[in-house]
Amino acid sequence: MRTPIRAAAAPASAPHVPVLLAEVLDALNPGGEGIAIDGTFGAGGYTRALLAADPALRVLAIDRDPRAIAGGQALVAEAQGRLALVPGRFGDLDTLAADAGEGPVRGVVLDIGVSSMQLDTPERGFSFRHDGPLDMRMGADGPSAADLVNEADEAELADIIYHYGEERRSRAVARAIHEARRRGRIEGTAQLAEIVAGVVRAEPGSHIHPATRTFQGLRIAVNDELGELVRALHAAERVLAPGGRLAVVTFHSLEDRIVKQFFAARSGRAAHGSRHLPAQAEAATRSLTPVTKGPVLPGEAELARNPRSRSAKLRAVARTDSPVPAPLSAIETLASLPEKIRGGARR
Incomplete structure (x- = not known):
């Protein structure tokens, strides 16, 4: 049996720290x-x-x-x-x-999952911390999150947000998205986060944004x-x-x-x-x-x-x-x- 190998410290300039x-x-x-x-x-x-x-x-x-x-x-x-x-x-x-x-x-x-570089690049659309286009694609092909949010029917959106995002208020979120897109296409991460925050309350004492689960569900669906x-x-x-x-x-x-x-x-x-x-x-x-x-x-x-x-x-x-x-x-x-x-x- 080989001796267990210990990792060297990641370079200070590394944009992503490998976990475990x-x-x-x-x-x-x-x-x-x-x-x-x-x-x-x-x-x-x-x-x-x-x-x-x-x-x-x-x-x-x-x-x-x-x-x-x-x-x-x-x-x-x-x-x-x-x-x-x-x-x-x-x-x-x-x-x-x-x-x-x-x-x-x-x-x-x-x-598995999204990388720090993707989360920290606003134009990739993975995060609502900085406004950016609602994209979320890990690759360069296929429908974006904006396509899904604006074109999927309300029931499908609710299923995605509920199952992949584990958001208990998925029906209310899907309904709010459906109503909002009647007034115009939803294109930005901040815009979507605001819509979700209008129907999902932050849990007392929690630092998790109300839109976190919805964004997770959409990202998982977009990238399969x-x-x-x-x-x-x-x-x-x-x-x-x-x-x-x-x-x-x-x-x-x-x-x-x-x-x-x-x-x-x-x-x-x-x-x-x-x-x-x-x-x-x-x-x-x-x-x-x-x-x-x-x-x-x-x-x-x-x-x-x-x-x-x-x-x-x-x-x-x-x-x-x-x-x-x-x-x-x-x-x-x-x-x-x-x-x-x-x-x-x-x-």
Whole structure:
């Protein structure tokens, strides 16, 4: 067993601080010949640490954001042939790895959700802290949040905000959006945040803006984030060599629930099933084995250094030598809008 690798401190100028970096490296235990895949390159924090772990290890880094790809070219040059940085979605990581032809995959890391660079760039439209266009697209294609807000019907908006944003007042928010867009197209983040704040009250003592959950729901829908996560889990399972490890960092309950259920089903820990995966979980081949016992959380030092890490959870598994089972289709129900909630009770 290799000695656990501790992460070097992130450069002071880094626009994004990778969360649970030392813990991710301990879980992956990278080293030796082969390839590690960073499915969410961002500012390159995990990639840089993986490159430093062992000079024999090569890294395939993926990002759907063209700005991240452009910003990572200096690291590509610095890595001197050990880093391939490719545009794409991490749900296709197995295909991208095959195209790269880099060899056996020893580890995969996924840092789910929006990056600090995206949140802190007003023109990307992810945040309401500074007014900007209502965009929210991680890539450069597809409908924007403005398209969704202005063109989706009221019931669909309510479902998105309720299920993906976990906003209990989703019907009231959708109704307010519907009324507002009758007066003109909703184009800005501040405009939408004001509409939401008109019907959702801030919780006493809370520092969370009333529009936070609505923005989360729209962002997840625009980028199909949960669907991409499901596809990435299956892709990592297919591409990992026996003994290779998968580490996933999540930031809210919807993401963590998907990862937890998938890992439980594939490692045989869901012995009695669940309301989400009743039959398939029981019959799943044990293609994965746990590395972490439950979620790994940030420590006090990291929380003080990086408050955005407060909701992070790390889970990790290792690939066994068992054949890859059929896709776990039931897990997709956790990533989609359940038909049973359409028209259901909401306030």
